[in-house]
Amino acid sequence: MQIVTPVAAMQRLAGKWRRAGARIGLVPTMGYLHAGHLSLVQRARQAVGARGKVVVSIYVNPTQFAPTEDLARYPRDLKRDLKLCRAAGVDVVFTPGDAGMYPGRVTGGYSTYVVEEKLGRMMEGAARPAHFRGVTTVVAKLFNLVLPDVAVFGQKDFQQAAVVRRMVADLNFPVKIIVAPTLRQPDGLALSSRNKYLNPGQRGQAVILFCALQAAKKTVAKKSVSAARLKQQLQKMITAAPLARLDYLEFFDPQTLEPVSKVTPGVHMALAVYVGKTRLIDNAEL
Ligand code: PAF
Numbered sequence: 001m002q003i004v005t006p007v008a009a010m011q012r013l014a015g016k017w018r019r020a021g022a023r024i025g026l027v028p029t030m031g032y033l034h035a036g037h038l039s040l041v042q043r044a045r046q047a048v049g050a051r052g053k054v055v056v057s058i059y060v061n062p063t064q065f066a067p068t069e070d071l072a073r074y075p076r077d078l079k080r081d082l083k084l085c086r087a088a089g090v091d092v093v094f095t096p097g098d099a100g101m102y103p104g105r106v107t108g109g110y111s112t113y114v115v116e117e118k119l120g121r122m123m124e125g126a127a128r129p130a131h132f133r134g135v136t137t138v139v140a141k142l143f144n145l146v147l148p149d150v151a152v153f154g155q156k157d158f159q160q161a162a163v164v165r166r167m168v169a170d171l172n173f174p175v176k177i178i179v180a181p182t183l184r185q186p187d188g189l190a191l192s193s194r195n196k197y198l199n200p201g202q203r204g205q206a207v208i209l210f211c212a213l214q215a216a217k218k219t220v221a222k223k224s225v226s227a228a229r230l231k232q233q234l235q236k237m238i239t240a241a242p243l244a245r246l247d248y249l250e251f252f253d254p255q256t257l258e259p260v261s262k263v264t265p266g267v268h269m270a271l272a273v274y275v276g277k278t279r280l281i282d283n284a285e286l
Contacts (some may be wrong), residue, residue: 026148064134247272
C-alpha cells in the first residue's frame with residue numbers, strides 16, 4: 001500500500017493508472033475509520049475488480065466546518081487508519097494537507113468553490129449553512145486529483161450523497177456514485193467517527209435516533225399519517241431522553257428532498273440530534 005500526500009503526485013499516479021487501463025475506485029473520508037468506512041472500501045473493490053485501484057482519501061476538510069464546529073477536535077488517528085486500510089487491501093491512502101488542497105486559502109490566495117443550489121438547502125444545509133459548499137468543493141477536487149471511475153459514499157450521509165450525485169450530473173464528472181448501506185452497532189446506533197465523543201451515559205441515549213426511525217417505520221407500515229403529527233410524536237419521544245436535543249427531523253421525497261405533508265411508505269426520514277454536545281445524524285426510508 002502506498003501513502004501519497006502531495007496532490008501533484010496523486011494526480012500523476014492516477015493518470016498513469018488510467019493510461020494503463022486500470023479502473024479507479026475512490027472512498028473519500030475524513031479518517032478515524034470504522035467498519036462503515038471499510039464496507040465502502042469493499043464496495044469500491046467490488047466495483048473496480050482485483051486489477052483495479054482503490055484509493056482512500058483521508059482529509060479533515062476545513063471548508064465544510066463552520067468556525068463554531070468541531071474541526072480542531074475532530075478525531076484523528078492516522079497510524080490506526082493506515083493499518084486498517086492495509087488490512088482491507090487498499091492500494092493508496094491519499095493524505096493531502098491544507099497547503100496542497102487549498103493553497104493560500106487563509107491569506108486570500110484561494111477563491112474557487114463549488115456550490116449545489118437546491119438539494120443542499122434544507123436539513124443539513126439549513127443547520128450548517130457552509131457545510132455542503134465545503135463538501136462539494138473538496139469532493140470535486142478529489143475527483144480531479146484521483147480521477148476515479150467510481151466513488152463510494154455512505155447512506156448515513158443521505159443528503160450529502162444526493163448533493164454529490166447532483167454535482168456529478170450537473171458538472172459532467174465521469175464518475176459513477178455508489179451509495180453503500182449504513183452499518184450499525186447491535187443496538188442500532190449508526191457507525192460514525194463522532195460516536196467517539198460520547199461518554200457512556202450519552203452513548204446509551206444516542207440510540208434514540210434509531211428508535212425514532214423505527215417508530216416512524218412502524219407507524220407508516222400501518223397507515224399513512226400527517227407529517228406534522230408524526231413529527232410531534234417523535235419529538236416527544238426524543239425529548240424523553242434527557243441528554244438528547246432535537247436539531248431537525250424531516251420527512252421528504254428521496255429524489256427531490258422536498259418535505260412532504262403526508263408520510264407514506266417510501267418517504268424518507270432524516271434527523272439530527274444533539275446528544276450532550278455531540279451532533280448525530282441518521283436517516284431511513286420509511
Ligand atoms: O463524509 C465525509 O466524511 C466527508 O464529508 C467527505 C465526503 C469525505 C468530504 O470531506
